[in-house]
Amino acid sequence: MLTKKELLKYPNYLIKKYQNEIYRQLVDYMEKNKLSQKDIAKKLKVSSAYVSQILNGNFNFTLSKLIELGLLMGKIPVIEFADISEIENEKKQGKEKKAGSDISDELFQKSRKRTLQLKEHSYWSYTPKKKSYNEWEVAEKKKYLKLKEKQKVEARGPEPELTKRKK
Amino acid sequence: MKRNGKWLIDEFLEDVKKDKNFEPELGELYATLEDTANGKMVPKNQYRKLRLSKKLKFGAYEAKSRHLRLYLIHDEQGKIIVIGGKKTNQERDIERLEKIIKEFAEYKRNQKIK
Numbered sequence: 282m283l284t285k286k287e288l289l290k291y292p293n294y295l296i297k298k299y300q301n302e303i304y305r306q307l308v309d310y311m312e313k314n315k316l317s318q319k320d321i322a323k324k325l326k327v328s329s330a331y332v333s334q335i336l337n338g339n340f341n342f343t344l345s346k347l348i349e350l351g352l353l354m355g356k357i358p359v360i361e362f363a364d365i366s367e368i369e370n371e372k373k374q375g376k377e378k379k380a381g382s383d384i385s386d387e388l389f390q391k392s393r394k395r396t397l398q399l400k401e402h403s404y405w406s407y408t409p410k411k412k413s414y415n416e417w418e419v420a421e422k423k424k425y426l427k428l429k430e431k432q433k434v435e436a437r438g439p440e441p442e443l444t445k446r447k448k
Numbered sequence: 449m450k451r452n453g454k455w456l457i458d459e460f461l462e463d464v465k466k467d468k469n470f471e472p473e474l475g476e477l478y479a480t481l482e483d484t485a486n487g488k489m490v491p492k493n494q495y496r497k498l499r500l501s502k503k504l505k506f507g508a509y510e511a512k513s514r515h516l517r518l519y520l521i522h523d524e525q526g527k528i529i530v531i532g533g534k535k536t537n538q539e540r541d542i543e544r545l546e547k548i549i550k551e552f553a554e555y556k557r558n559q560k561i562k
Contacts, residue, residue, distance in 0.1 A: 282457070283478060291475025298479045305489050338491035 289365050300338045303350070307335055310354040324353055449530050449548070456548075457518075460532030464516065470534070473513040480511050481518070481529070500546055505553045508545055519545045521552065 288294050311321065318336070322329040327346075334340065335350075351358045449456050464470045480494045498508040498519075507522040515535050519542070520527045530548055533541035 282455075282461070283474065288475060288478055291472055291478075293472045294475030294479050297476040298483070301479065301483050301488070301490055301494075304491055308489065336491065337493055 285369055286365075289368065296341070297338070300340050303340045303347070304336060304338045306354060306356070307332075307350070321353070325349060449528060449552070456531050457529050464532070470515055473516045476513040477511050477516060477518050477532075480513075484511075485527075498542065498545075500542070500549075504546065504549050506549050508549065517541065521545075521549060 307321070310316070311318075318329050318332045322332045325332070325346075331342075340347075347358055461474070464474055480490050483490050484495055493512065495509065495511050498510050500508055509520040509522065509527065511518040511520065516532065517535060517538060518532045519530050521530050531541060531545060
């Protein structure tokens, strides 16, 4: 296996890291603002193929485009140069570089929440812990019957008002 | 994963390191693996789940660069990098991966019995 020291010598390693970071930032921005690829392309005044390249993790364009993209998302790319030895030491101590980690964490939490919610609501993944299967089946049937009754009542419409008989 | 005292992935890495055209792509593969290991999102075309037969007990994943592929198995503890290969040999490599998964499942079963 390759060590961190060896990896840092490959320019492609760092390029891919930044490309993926730009991809994550853009996806997050698009999700938050509910924008499509075409919308982003219009705003940047580029073709939608250009945007799809970014979304495929192939962003390798000019510095000016990077800054334009950042400004579109309401962010400024911060470029810093650090010694390789410093980064190696950071990694050894188990520190993560801060750039973009918050957003990816957020996305990770979001996706986790979503899967948990889906698990709660989906019929097939639901497995009762305390109740036995039969009990659970009976409860489900009761729920179903209640729902049916409700639907019937709704279909009937409001009940007619009672009027007193005249003597 | 080891076979005859040698890591399976090392065979691939040694081969690639000899070839100067493919060597830089190793960096790309490691970058995507590092991101996925840290729970970060990665474009679909770089890392995906392989659709193998449903009989296999472990899920398989593939990390991709232009010409190279890394194949992983999803174990209970995490993901294991098993083998690597070139794009041209993809089909053969996937067949090899299926065999390895079957062997691994047997090995696990035997361990549980013991």
